[in-house]
Amino acid sequence: MVPTSYFLILSALLFTIGTLGVLVRRNVLIIFMSVEMMLNAVNLSFAALARHFLDLNGQIFMLMVMVVAAAEVAVGLAIVMAVIRNKDTTNIEDVNLLKG
Amino acid sequence: MTLPTLNFLAILPLLILVAATLLVLLADLVVRNKRVLTFLGLLAVAASLAAVLLVRPAAPTFQGMTLADELGLFASVAILVATGLALLLALERTSDFTRRPGAYVALLLLATAGMIVMAKASDFITIFLGLEILSLSLYILVGFAQRDARSNEAALKYFLLGAFASGFFLYGMALIYAATGSTNLAEISKGIASHSASLPFAPLLPIGVGLLLVGYGFKLALVPFHMWTPDVYQGAPTSVTAFMSVATKTAAFASLIRVLAAVWSGDRPWLLALAGLAVVTMTLGNLAALRQTSLKRMLAYSSIAHAGYVLTGLAAGNDRGFEGALYYLIAYTFMNLGAFATIQAVQRRDQNDVTTEQITGLSTQRPGLALLMTVFMFALTGMPPLVGFFGKLYVFSGAVQGGMTWLAIVGVINSAIAAYYYLRVTVLMYMGGATAAAGDIPRTGWAVWTTLVITAVATLALGLWQQPWMESIREAVTLLALR
Numbered sequence: 001m002v003p004t005s006y007f008l009i010l011s012a013l014l015f016t017i018g019t020l021g022v023l024v025r026r027n028v029l030i031i032f033m034s035v036e037m038m039l040n041a042v043n044l045s046f047a048a049l050a051r052h053f054l055d056l057n058g059q060i061f062m063l064m065v066m067v068v069a070a071a072e073v074a075v076g077l078a079i080v081m082a083v084i085r086n087k088d089t090t091n092i093e094d095v096n097l098l099k100g
Numbered sequence: 101m102t103l104p105t106l107n108f109l110a111i112l113p114l115l116i117l118v119a120a121t122l123l124v125l126l127a128d129l130v131v132r133n134k135r136v137l138t139f140l141g142l143l144a145v146a147a148s149l150a151a152v153l154l155v156r157p158a159a160p161t162f163q164g165m166t167l168a169d170e171l172g173l174f175a176s177v178a179i180l181v182a183t184g185l186a187l188l189l190a191l192e193r194t195s196d197f198t199r200r201p202g203a204y205v206a207l208l209l210l211a212t213a214g215m216i217v218m219a220k221a222s223d224f225i226t227i228f229l230g231l232e233i234l235s236l237s238l239y240i241l242v243g244f245a246q247r248d249a250r251s252n253e254a255a256l257k258y259f260l261l262g263a264f265a266s267g268f269f270l271y272g273m274a275l276i277y278a279a280t281g282s283t284n285l286a287e288i289s290k291g292i293a294s295h296s297a298s299l300p301f302a303p304l305l306p307i308g309v310g311l312l313l314v315g316y317g318f319k320l321a322l323v324p325f326h327m328w329t330p331d332v333y334q335g336a337p338t339s340v341t342a343f344m345s346v347a348t349k350t351a352a353f354a355s356l357i358r359v360l361a362a363v364w365s366g367d368r369p370w371l372l373a374l375a376g377l378a379v380v381t382m383t384l385g386n387l388a389a390l391r392q393t394s395l396k397r398m399l400a401y402s403s404i405a406h407a408g409y410v411l412t413g414l415a416a417g418n419d420r421g422f423e424g425a426l427y428y429l430i431a432y433t434f435m436n437l438g439a440f441a442t443i444q445a446v447q448r449r450d451q452n453d454v455t456t457e458q459i460t461g462l463s464t465q466r467p468g469l470a471l472l473m474t475v476f477m478f479a480l481t482g483m484p485p486l487v488g489f490f491g492k493l494y495v496f497s498g499a500v501q502g503g504m505t506w507l508a509i510v511g512v513i514n515s516a517i518a519a520y521y522y523l524r525v526t527v528l529m530y531m532g533g534a535t536a537a538a539g540d541i542p543r544t545g546w547a548v549w550t551t552l553v554i555t556a557v558a559t560l561a562l563g564l565w566q567q568p569w570m571e572s573i574r575e576a577v578t579l580l581a582l583r
Contacts, residue, residue, distance in 0.1 A: 004300075004301075005300075005301075008278065008301070011274075015267070015271055018267065019267070022260075022264050028256065028260070031260055032260070032263070035260070035263045035264055035266075035267055038264075038267035038270075038271070039266070039267055039270065041271070042267065042270040042271050042273075042274050045271070045274040045275075045277075045278065046274055046277070049274070049277055049278050053281045055281065055282075057225070057277075057282070057283045057284075058277060058283070060225065061224065061225050061228075061273075061277075061283060064225055064228065064229060065228070065270060068228070068229070068232045068236075068266075071232070071236055072232070072236065072263055072266075075236050075239050075240060075259065076239075076259050076263065078240075079239060079240075079243050079252070079255045079256050079259050080256065082243055082246055082252045082255070083252045083253065083255075083256050086247070086249045086252050087249055087252075092256075092260075095252075095253045095256060095257075096253075097249055097250050097253050097335075098250055098253055098254065098257075098330075098331040098334055098335050099331070
């Protein structure tokens with residue numbers, strides 16, 4: 001059996017890649033995908049830990065996160081669409097009316 | 101297999117809110133006079149408030165998923181009052197930014213339900229769920245002025261940073277789960293006290309708590325996680341800003357207090373970290389507010405500073421500080437909501453903001469609004485006998501009691517800095533010559549007046565009359581049983 005710590009290390013790596021993606025990329029949709037990657041990295045942790053502790057809570061948490069992520073996609077894409085309608089861009093640096 | 105018996109009475113306030121959300125959406129299809137929907141929303145808020153106050157089930161409920169304790173009750177009342185006032189505030193002005201007032205009311209109620217879930221949750225699963233229900237509703241509400249590019253931008257920024265923060269929030273929860281083997285706050289607390297050091301992943305606990313703090317930091321707009329706040333508060337419709345600036349803080353702080361109480365070990369380093377966060381949050385918030393010309397932006401930075409004051413109470417690490425923090429949240433709910441309500445009353449129908457130039461000489465055109473704005477500005481400054489003064493007094497005295505006199509001193513210096521920009525608003529209103537044409541300010545309807553009067557009276561009265569509800573706060577803090 002693969003030790004739980006391997007899963008946790010993989011999950012930490014995925015989470016870091018996601019975080020870097022959010023910080024480095026400038027395209028709204030790719031930032032969004034990076035956020036989803038962070039959430040899925042956490043899901044991996046939860047699934048591995050649920051097996052480790054033989055505890056259902058971790059698995060239920062994972063399912064909740066998936067539901068929430070799906071809802072987040074619906075809301076997020078709607079907001080991106082609204083931005084594109086007013087200003088034809090998906091580059092975060094072009095969305096800069098508010099500052100000071 | 102037997103299903104557990106569920107005590108639905110325990111979540112009656114939530115059931116009312118969610119049922120009303122659906123009802124409003126349905127009624128939106130048939131009702132022609134959209135104002136009815138707002139009244140339906142107000143009715144739901146009143147019913148929910150009554151349920152919160154009258155139905156008191158024994159804690160814990162739903163297999164330990166939510167708690168029906170004093171802290172939850174206290175936060176629920178504050179949140180529901182804020183929702184009611186925000187609904188009143190929007191009644192006459194939703195047409196300025198949208199043609200769908202029904203969806204607006206529904207989302208406001210849904211966000212409220214999420215906040216109450218978060219404030220009452222005693223399990224990571226429910227905390228996360230509440231946080232997301234409130235966040236997702238607020239993302240849409242912030243971008244509700246669909247045709248306004250600024251509102252879109254605010255929604256996009258809020259969404260991206262909010263979702264990013266949720267990632268940290270969740271990862272923190274996962275690591276705490278790894279360290280303690282449970283997602284339930286009560287069991288986490290027990291686990292840390294007794295056996296957790298023997299678990300293989302116990303060293304992950306501080307990292308988990310740290311990441312969780314980052315997540316809360318984003319939601320509460322603590323420096324250095326505050327970048328989104330001014331943009332979002334400025335771009336969102338003013339009634340939404342008024343609502344989210346106060347109610348989200350109450351929900352998130354209530355939840356943070358619970359989590360801190362569970363993972364609490366009274367360690368000095370953690371308290372010092374919180375104190376450090378409080379210092380940078382207060383100072384940067386106030387310094388940035390000094391040079392703003394947009395009132396909404398100024399209040400956004402001031403709200404960052406106020407989060408710093410509340411955090412001072414938590415950093416004190418004693419009952420006195422926690423009581424102060426809870427008192428401050430109530431005080432902040434009324435004074436800040438009132439300030440944003442005045443901004444909405446003054447702003448032009450085709451605008452979503454008020455500049456310092458526009459309020460210059462306001463007292464000659466609208467003496468009533470100028471007077472109320474003065475009350476809110478004085479309260480935010482912390483002038484006795486208004487609520488803001490006692491809030492500051494309690495959190496700072498908590499800090500002194502906790503052996504952090506330096507923190508209280510930094511707080512007092514910050515209040516002095518903040519006085520400059522709050523009082524500048526008053527000076528401009530009364531001393532400046534009128535610049536804006538009187539016709540620019542739309543007539544203030546009765547609903548906005550009601551909101552203004554309620555918040556102003558509460559700002560004054562809750563400072564003078566504190567005995568009964570301070571006892572409720574004390575009980576809430578005692579029940580948390582800080583180790």
